[in-house]
Amino acid sequence: MKKFLLSLVALFLMAGTTHAQAVANEVAGNYTGKLAISLTSKDDLQFGEETYNVILTADGNNTVTFALNNFGFSGMNLGDIVLPNIPVQKQTNGSILFGENAIKNFSFLDGAIVATAKINETSSIIKGDSLIADVDVIWKASEDMPIYVQFKGKKEATATGIQQAATKNAANTIYDLQGRRLQKAPNKGLFILNGKKVIR
Structure with a gap:
């Protein structure tokens, strides 16, 4: 009886892991779209003409790595923002939300710019093949300066x-x-x- 119960618990755990991994695999891919950046407020976000790529890669049980390539503003290309281990969870309506994720430190232009970044889990969402990702960036200057960043894009076909x-x-x-x-x-x-x- 004990063996049966242990097997049953293991089966439930494996089923949960497989389902969670299925969500991460479902959202994994290359998203192409536009980037909006504002140094003043979220209300002032304006999308530029340049095309950007975000790559979501399935990490593990229920997490993805978010990679925004060639991040920059005011004509400066600063580099890539790569945020690992971001939880993803499917909702009953089919949309996928990002979970709480750790703040990551970045250094751009050989240390001239130091910043932190994370995905805003309250406003970032995937619906169908569309991704809206708010990236909370803080420029660590003499005093912390928020940079409001939003990516809107569509997943490329397989x-x-x-x-x-x-x-x-x-x-x-x-x-x-x-x-x-x-x-x-x-x-x-x-x-x-x-x-x-x-x-x-």
């Missing part, structure tokens, strides 16, 4: 059978987060090797 076959046949292919093919893996950072995320 690869066709032909594209998947071509990818499968390309052994040891390495790409950066912008989708550019690399000759060799970088010593440090985040990159894609054979379709899987690698962090060094």
Whole structure:
């Protein structure tokens, strides 16, 4: 009887993990869209013409890594904002919400700009193939300065059978987060090797 109960508990735990992982896998992908940035308030957000990419990668049981490539403002390209281990949860209406996530420290322009960032879990959402992500960025200057950042984009369609076959046949292919093919893996950072995320 004890063995049966333990097996039953293990089965429920595995089912929960599989379901949670299914949510992370469902939202994983490349989202293309526009970025709005304001240094004054959330009400002043205005979307620019430039196209940005956000990559969501399934991490584990119920989490994703959020990567906003080429973040910048006022004509400056500061770099990538990569936020790991963000919980995702499917709601009864089918939308997917982000859960509480840790603040991550960033250093841009060789340390000239120090900032923190996290996903705002109260206002970020995925509905169907649409992502709205509010990224709470704080510029750590003489006094903390909030930078209001919002990404709105749509998930790119999955690869066709032909594209998947071509990818499968390309052994040891390495790409950066912008989708550019690399000759060799970088010593440090985040990159894609054979379709899987690698962090060094």
